[in-house]
Structure formats: structure tokens, C-alpha cells
Amino acid sequence: MDSRPEQTAQCLSQESRDIIIESLAKEKKSIRGLQKEIEQVRGKKKSLSSIHRFLQSIGAKAFHQIPAPKLTEKNVEDRMWFCEFLSEWTSDDFLFLAPSDEFFIYEAGRPNFQNDRIWALHNDDIPQELKIREKSKTARCVGVFLMFTAKRLMWVIKEQGQSWDGKYLRDVVLTRHVIPFLRNPENVLSIKETTFLHDRAPCMSALATQNFLKANEVDFFGNDEWPGASPDLNACEHLGAILKDRVEQRFQNTREELLTALTNVLEKWSSIVTCLCLSWNPTPRVWRQFGRRAVGTPNIEAKL
Incomplete structure (x- = not known):
């Protein structure tokens, strides 16, 4: 003993x-x-x-706090320019966007970092606004690419062991899934007018990826247009955060159970995702708020 x-x-x-x-x-x-x-x-x-x-x-157990990213002056300046550009858009304009995001969903929360620990007896004892995840030394995860239009929701589940690098993104995600999806009139309102909205992750903002999209005649916001550190300007990033919360709340013992829980949520959403574009139509005043700070998108979760 x-x-x-x-x-x-x-x-x-x-x-x-x-x-x-x-x-x-x-x-x-x-x-x-x-x-x-x-x-x-x-x-x-x-x-x-x-x-x-x-x-x-x-x-007591160790928990990890996930801090919100801070905006630099350059981020604010870029976001203000972009928000001013979008402030004249109407509800119909937003229906031609195809927001996307890629992320990982963990079986038991993301791995911990030594300097961001919070000790508590239970997860529920910690204020919700701190956005914590319980520490896990060997957390299993699944990579997901998510994109939706005014008509359809599309997702790609990353192969086990494959990293989110530029080659995988171009050869698999874009070539096999995104481009055929955007060229199908059943998935978009207009093939020529649909704008692919990425999250400016390194694999997306790479020059090779940008040139690949141009070569395949995909309309998108380039690195000189789409501002960095702007999760609240991309509705799909909020959708991804909700998806992670929904799936990670369920206990999974194996990767297969994690995939099953993920697929069940995505298939349920596929029948109601068309309402997301309709809910994502900020006013000019809200656009100015987005330029200065992160304010979230409460309308999205309410519709899911």
C-alpha cells in the first residue's frame, strides 16, 4: 500500500x-x-x-486551458479592410460562399501543455468560459475537412497516420473532393459564382495550393484578401468547433467508435445545413465588430 x-x-x-x-x-x-x-x-x-x-x-486532475488567439495591429487592419469590403453584401451574396475548415477531433480532449494546466476535482468545477479539456497522454484523434454550401454539406475524414500537408490537401482533398463537389450543380447555386472560403492554414495559404486553385479555375479569396486570425469570419470554423464539442462529449473506447459518433452527427447535419448560410448574414455594424474582436456566431448552434 x-x-x-x-x-x-x-x-x-x-x-x-x-x-x-x-x-x-x-x-x-x-x-x-x-x-x-x-x-x-x-x-x-x-x-x-x-x-x-x-x-x-x-x-484533483490536471486540465489544459485553450487560450483565445490575440489579434495584432496588422490582423485588425486586414480584418477591417475585409469587413468593409463585405459590408455591402446582401443575404443572397452569402449563399454563394463555400466555407471550409480542417481540424482534429479528439477522443478525450486535446493533449496537454505544462504551462496551461488547471487543477480541479472535476471538469464541471471549472468555469465554461475557460474552454478546458482534460489532459490525455495518448489521445486518439481523427482529422476532418468540412465544407458546406447553401445546398450541401461535404466532409472528408483523413486517413489514419496522414498529416495535413500541402500535397495531401491538393492531391486528395481538393482534387478528389472539393473541386468535383463545387463543379456539381446539385451542390451549389451557381458553379461560376461560388467562392471557396478557406481558413488560411499553412497547407491552404501555401503558394503551391494557391496556384493549384487558380489553375483549376476555383474562385477563392487569396492570401492578399483573406485576413489571418479570423475564425469568426469563417462560419465553417464555428461549425467545426460545435462538431468537436458534440463528438468529444461522447465517450469512445476505439477509433471505430469515434468515427461512428462523428459520422452520425455529420449525417444528421447534412439534412439541415442549408440554413447555415441564411443565418450567416451580419449587418455592417456587426462587420465592424468582427474587425476589432472575436464575437462568435450564436445563430449557428441554435439551428443545429
Whole structure:
């Protein structure tokens, strides 16, 4: 029987234990930070292992906070120009967009990072706005490419072990799926007027990919038009975030179960996705807000 929790309880005073317990489910409360706080309050330095063992003894777990990206002045300037350009669009104009995004869906949340841990007894104890995921050392995941138009939802599930590099994107995702999808009149309102909207990921913004889209006569916003760090300007990125939450909330033991849960949600959405373009029609005032900060798209989840 392991006696280390009892040894930890003896080497930590009640005041030190109260400091640790009070720090649960709060930001910037790493084990090293707790060590410094105990030293400041009590004048005695406790070992990191003692604090870690005490957290384990009370059932606390490490969680990872996912911070929101910060906008630089250049990001704001680019977004303001793009928002001004789109501010004259009507509801009909938005129906000719084909937003897309690629992402990973994890079986038990994304892997952890040492400096962004939040210790808590349960996931539910942490405020929802912190957007946490429980730490997992060997998290299984599935790569997904998602795109929708005013008529159809299209998705590609990445082969196991394949990375999201430019060659895979061009040879498989674009050539076999995206381009044939956009050239099918059953999937778009107008083949010539539909604009492919990407997320400016490295594989998308690569010069080879941009030239590939031009060579295949795909209308899209180039790197000089589409601003970076703009998830709230691409409705598909919000759709992807909702999809990840829906699937990751379900417990999966195997990759097959994860794929089944993912496919079930996507097939359900395929019958109602046409309402997404209709909900994504911000006013000029909202476009200006998008240029300055991330404000989200509450209408999308309500329709799913």
C-alpha cells in the first residue's frame, strides 16, 4: 500500500493545504505557482512533489486551458479592410460562399501543455468560459475537412497516420473532393459564382495550393484578401468547433467508435445545413465588430 499521501499530509500544514484547495479550478495556479504562494504566505518552501502528491491524494486532475488567439495591429487592419469590403453584401451574396475548415477531433480532449494546466476535482468545477479539456497522454484523434454550401454539406475524414500537408490537401482533398463537389450543380447555386472560403492554414495559404486553385479555375479569396486570425469570419470554423464539442462529449473506447459518433452527427447535419448560410448574414455594424474582436456566431448552434 502506498503511504505517500499520508506522508504528504504530515509534511504540509493545514494552512498550506488550504492554499492548495482554494486554488482549484482557477487560472495561473500551477504547482510551481502554488509553491511560491506557500513560500510567500508561510515563509517555508515546500517541494513540488509534495504539492503534486497532495493534489493527487484529494483526487484533483490536471486540465489544459485553450487560450483565445490575440489579434495584432496588422490582423485588425486586414480584418477591417475585409469587413468593409463585405459590408455591402446582401443575404443572397452569402449563399454563394463555400466555407471550409480542417481540424482534429479528439477522443478525450486535446493533449496537454505544462504551462496551461488547471487543477480541479472535476471538469464541471471549472468555469465554461475557460474552454478546458482534460489532459490525455495518448489521445486518439481523427482529422476532418468540412465544407458546406447553401445546398450541401461535404466532409472528408483523413486517413489514419496522414498529416495535413500541402500535397495531401491538393492531391486528395481538393482534387478528389472539393473541386468535383463545387463543379456539381446539385451542390451549389451557381458553379461560376461560388467562392471557396478557406481558413488560411499553412497547407491552404501555401503558394503551391494557391496556384493549384487558380489553375483549376476555383474562385477563392487569396492570401492578399483573406485576413489571418479570423475564425469568426469563417462560419465553417464555428461549425467545426460545435462538431468537436458534440463528438468529444461522447465517450469512445476505439477509433471505430469515434468515427461512428462523428459520422452520425455529420449525417444528421447534412439534412439541415442549408440554413447555415441564411443565418450567416451580419449587418455592417456587426462587420465592424468582427474587425476589432472575436464575437462568435450564436445563430449557428441554435439551428443545429
